[in-house]
Amino acid sequence: MLAMILAGGQGTRLGKLTRFTAKPAVxxxxxxxxxxxxxxxxxxxxxNTVGVVTQYQPLELNAHIQNGASWGLAExxxxxxxxxxxxxxxxxxxxxxxxxxxxxxxxxxxxxxxxYVLILSGDHIYKMDYEAMLAYHKAQHASLTVGVLxxxxxxxxxFGIMNTDETNRIIQFEEKPKHPxxxxxxxxxxxxxxxxLKKYLVDSYSTDGRMEDFxxxxxxxxxxxxxxxxxxxFHGYWKDVGTIQSLWQANMxxxxxxxxxxxxxRSWRIYSRNDAxxxxxxxxxxKVHRSMIVDGCYVAGEVDHSIxxxxxxxxxxxxxxxxxxxxxxxxxxxxxxxxxxxGERAVIGDGGQVVGTPDDIAVVGFQEVxxxxxxxx
Amino acid sequence: MRKQDMCAIIDLNxxxxxxxxxxxxxxxxxxxxAGRYRLVDFPLSAISNAxxxxxxxxxxxxSRSVEDHVRSGxxxxxxxxxxxxxxxxxxxxxxxxxxxxxxxxxxxYLTFLIKSKSEYVFITGARNVSNIDVSxxxxxxxxxxxxxxxxxxxxxTASANPEQEAFVLDADNExxxxxxxxxxxxxxxxxTKPISMQMYLTRTDYLIELxxxxxxxxxxxxxxxxxxxxxxxxxxxxxxxxxxxxxxxDIPSYFQANMDMLDEEKFHSLLFSQxxxxxxxxxxxxxYFAPEADVLSSLLGTGGRVYGKLRDSVLxxxxxxxxxxxxxxxxxxxGSRIGNGAHVEYVIMDKGCVxxxxxxxxxxxxxxxVLKKGTTILDQSAAEEVLQS
Numbered sequence: 106m107l108a109m110i111l112a113g114g115q116g117t118r119l120g121k122l123t124r125f126t127a128k129p130a131v132x133x134x135x136x137x138x139x140x141x142x143x144x145x146x147x148x149x150x151x152x153n154t155v156g157v158v159t160q161y162q163p164l165e166l167n168a169h170i171q172n173g174a175s176w177g178l179a180e181x182x183x184x185x186x187x188x189x190x191x192x193x194x195x196x197x198x199x200x201x202x203x204x205x206x207x208x209x210x211x212x213x214x215x216x217x218x219x220x221y222v223l224i225l226s227g228d229h230i231y232k233m234d235y236e237a238m239l240a241y242h243k244a245q246h247a248s249l250t251v252g253v254l255x256x257x258x259x260x261x262x263x264f265g266i267m268n269t270d271e272t273n274r275i276i277q278f279e280e281k282p283k284h285p286x287x288x289x290x291x292x293x294x295x296x297x298x299x300x301x302l303k304k305y306l307v308d309s310y311s312t313d314g315r316m317e318d319f320x321x322x323x324x325x326x327x328x329x330x331x332x333x334x335x336x337x338x339f340h341g342y343w344k345d346v347g348t349i350q351s352l353w354q355a356n357m358x359x360x361x362x363x364x365x366x367x368x369x370x371r372s373w374r375i376y377s378r379n380d381a382x383x384x385x386x387x388x389x390x391x392k393v394h395r396s397m398i399v400d401g402c403y404v405a406g407e408v409d410h411s412i413x414x415x416x417x418x419x420x421x422x423x424x425x426x427x428x429x430x431x432x433x434x435x436x437x438x439x440x441x442x443x444x445x446x447x448g449e450r451a452v453i454g455d456g457g458q459v460v461g462t463p464d465d466i467a468v469v470g471f472q473e474v475x476x477x478x479x480x481x482x
Numbered sequence: 483m484r485k486q487d488m489c490a491i492i493d494l495n496x497x498x499x500x501x502x503x504x505x506x507x508x509x510x511x512x513x514x515x516a517g518r519y520r521l522v523d524f525p526l527s528a529i530s531n532a533x534x535x536x537x538x539x540x541x542x543x544x545s546r547s548v549e550d551h552v553r554s555g556x557x558x559x560x561x562x563x564x565x566x567x568x569x570x571x572x573x574x575x576x577x578x579x580x581x582x583x584x585x586x587x588x589x590x591y592l593t594f595l596i597k598s599k600s601e602y603v604f605i606t607g608a609r610n611v612s613n614i615d616v617s618x619x620x621x622x623x624x625x626x627x628x629x630x631x632x633x634x635x636x637x638x639t640a641s642a643n644p645e646q647e648a649f650v651l652d653a654d655n656e657x658x659x660x661x662x663x664x665x666x667x668x669x670x671x672x673x674t675k676p677i678s679m680q681m682y683l684t685r686t687d688y689l690i691e692l693x694x695x696x697x698x699x700x701x702x703x704x705x706x707x708x709x710x711x712x713x714x715x716x717x718x719x720x721x722x723x724x725x726x727x728x729x730x731x732d733i734p735s736y737f738q739a740n741m742d743m744l745d746e747e748k749f750h751s752l753l754f755s756q757x758x759x760x761x762x763x764x765x766x767x768x769x770y771f772a773p774e775a776d777v778l779s780s781l782l783g784t785g786g787r788v789y790g791k792l793r794d795s796v797l798x799x800x801x802x803x804x805x806x807x808x809x810x811x812x813x814x815x816x817g818s819r820i821g822n823g824a825h826v827e828y829v830i831m832d833k834g835c836v837x838x839x840x841x842x843x844x845x846x847x848x849x850x851x852v853l854k855k856g857t858t859i860l861d862q863s864a865a866e867e868v869l870q871s
Contacts, residue, residue: 134767134768135768362770362772362787368767369785375765375767379763379765381557381759381760383517383749383754383759383781384518384781384782384796384797384798385783385784386746386749386781387777387778387779387781388746388778391778394772394773394775395771397767397768397769397770397771398768398769398771399784400783400784
């Protein structure tokens with residue numbers, strides 16, 4: 106099985122955090138970027154050939170993934186390939202939708218002639234065994250298996266909902282239904298029999314070209330052509346971090362020692378590309394409680410219920426509360442940061458204040474500079 | 483400088499008896515340091531930062547930890563298409579009664595040096611923890627006609643270890659001999675003694691010629707002694723290193739070097755300079771500080787969980803400090819656990835040690851208690867037994 110991670114989305118709802126970077130490259134939990142979860146799940150599931158489809162601001166994502174060695178995905182005749190839009194004799198090939206992006210990369214997938222293709226999105230926080238899902242797909246003799254998450258009926262109105270029969274076969278797909286008939290929300294995780302999917306895509310693009318999106322176009326086509334399509338229910342922790350609020354919320358949940366994501370589980374590690382940084386330095390003026398800190402950090406102020414990512418500096422007299430600080434941010438002296446997300450390489454000058462509320466998280470953007478540092482005495 | 487203009491030799495056969503039991507199963511070169519590193523990371527990083535890509539590592543008797551740490555050399559950009567890491571196995575001294583082995587000893591060095599096609603060779607060990615600019619050392623060497631440059635640091639006479647090797651310098655600041663620092667006159671200008679860092683730079687063809695000459699004579703003289711002899715007969719430059727340096731030669735010096743890293747100035751000088759220190763990467767989760775955690779003046783690796791009190795301590799990866807535990811002035815290595823209400827003060831815990839609930843272990847700055855790898859102390863009577871032995 107070969108995996109395709111759709112990592113081209115801009116993540117507009119993350120505002121200033123994704124102005125210069127793609128959503129899957131957004132830092133999470135102090136040590137990770139969002140795409141690490143999908144990549145580590147692939148590696149832990151024995152899926153060793155992964156195409157990462159990029160489009161929007163791919164620079165950081167490329168720098169992060171490199172040759173895939175950080176996830177153990179740099180084997181001979183396998184590994185990670187970053188797939189960017191390209192021009193050809195038939196014109197430019199910007200990706201117009203999720204299914205279109207797969208269509209544009211048929212040549213890549215055919216290089217490995219896989220029997221099955223796993224489609225993933227690069228913007229969810231979860232641990233999932235794709236091998237178990239494949240076993241289910243095979244047992245059902247399915248043409249398509251859709252990963253679904255049971256949600257509450259209230260939440261169901263915000264998702265693409267799969268209505269199934271008693272054998273879990275999908276009989277209807279409804280996008281954000283007002284009156285949901287089922288609570289099985291699509292996770293954007295699909296296993297396709299490759300030859301069948303390829304036929305649908307090629308046929309479509311040689312005629313009307315309508316197969317742009319998996320949810321809108323491909324699944325309805327599969328259902329109307331009676332392709333055996335099944336739902337595979339996932340019961341673990343799963344979080345879409347598509348908005349500032351949900352990104353903050355997921356980070357705060359990550360802080361809880363009994364978080365069901367269980368990041369300390371060494372049998373299903375989440376890998377990331379790490380720089381070799383010195384250990385964290387907690388000085389004689391620091392106070393650290395209910396927080397997570399990683400290497401390269403220097404803490405001289407107070408950190409309460411917050412996450413500090415790699416290489417974050419916190420000056421004396423500063424207070425960081427209920428916040429997530431992204432890598433390489435520098436926080437001066439006597440700064441107050443409360444209910445906030447501080448972007449990568451941001452600088453908060455001495456005496457600065459970044460204060461949000463639980464319902465309105467304050468955001469300092471990627472590389473944004475607020476105020477200035479006073480001279481050292 | 484082109485990447486092949488210089489090669490390096492790291493000799494990990496360094497005295498380790500005074501560091502037992504920490505060196506029972508590892509050489510000085512792979513002793514864990516400052517919450518994250520192994521001592522060999524410092525010479526490897528210095529070499530990498532000087533764009534050297536050909537390194538010969540002469541392995542000590544217990545080399546498993548070296549092989550496990552260095553692997554392909556990728557962490558230091560040494561897994562290149564030309565050059566790379568070359569390892570040379572340990573041969574016991576008694577085996578040098580056999581002339582064939584003596585011949586091979588020199589062959590190992592010669593083969594490496596000839597194949598490196600380098601113009602210069604940097605020779606170092608790992609026990610002098612420092613962040614040396616090898617490019618600057620090369621420029622210094624090139625500016626002088628002398629065949630060898632030896633590296634020293636100035637140590638105030640009052641704090642110099644009397645037995646440590648020092649340079650005897652002449653009026654031109656050239657090395658004429660070596661002696662124990664107590665027998666070397668202090669430099670009147672700044673009341674210091676020039677302590678040797680056992681690092682040398684020389685032309686590769688000069689060293690090849692020297693080794694071939696000894697090989698043909700049939701005598702057996704190890705490379706470090708050979709360089710000593712050569713320096714006392716030929717002229718050698720003395721290059722002064724001015725950054726942070728600690729010589730790890732016994733338990734107190736090892737303990738102090740780690741405690742030095744809690745001094746911000748020394749920490750930044752060694753670990754946060756323009757020349758980064760690289761090490762093998764590990765994927766650990768962030769370290770969790772509980773609501774009741776009370777941490778001051780400490781260094782911590784990732785993957786830890788802290789519920790208790792930490793003062794002036796160095797914790798490596800994946801260490802667990804339970805509720806009401808106190809860890810003061812201590813070094814706690816990877817994977818160790820400190821139980822509920824335990825009190826650990828002036829203790830060095832090697833990898834994977836466990837101190838049980840309410841156990842009291844209190845050493846002193848001069849004589850820290852050392853728990854060897856994997857020691858488990860579940861109660862106070864077990865603690866007393868360990869202290870007796």
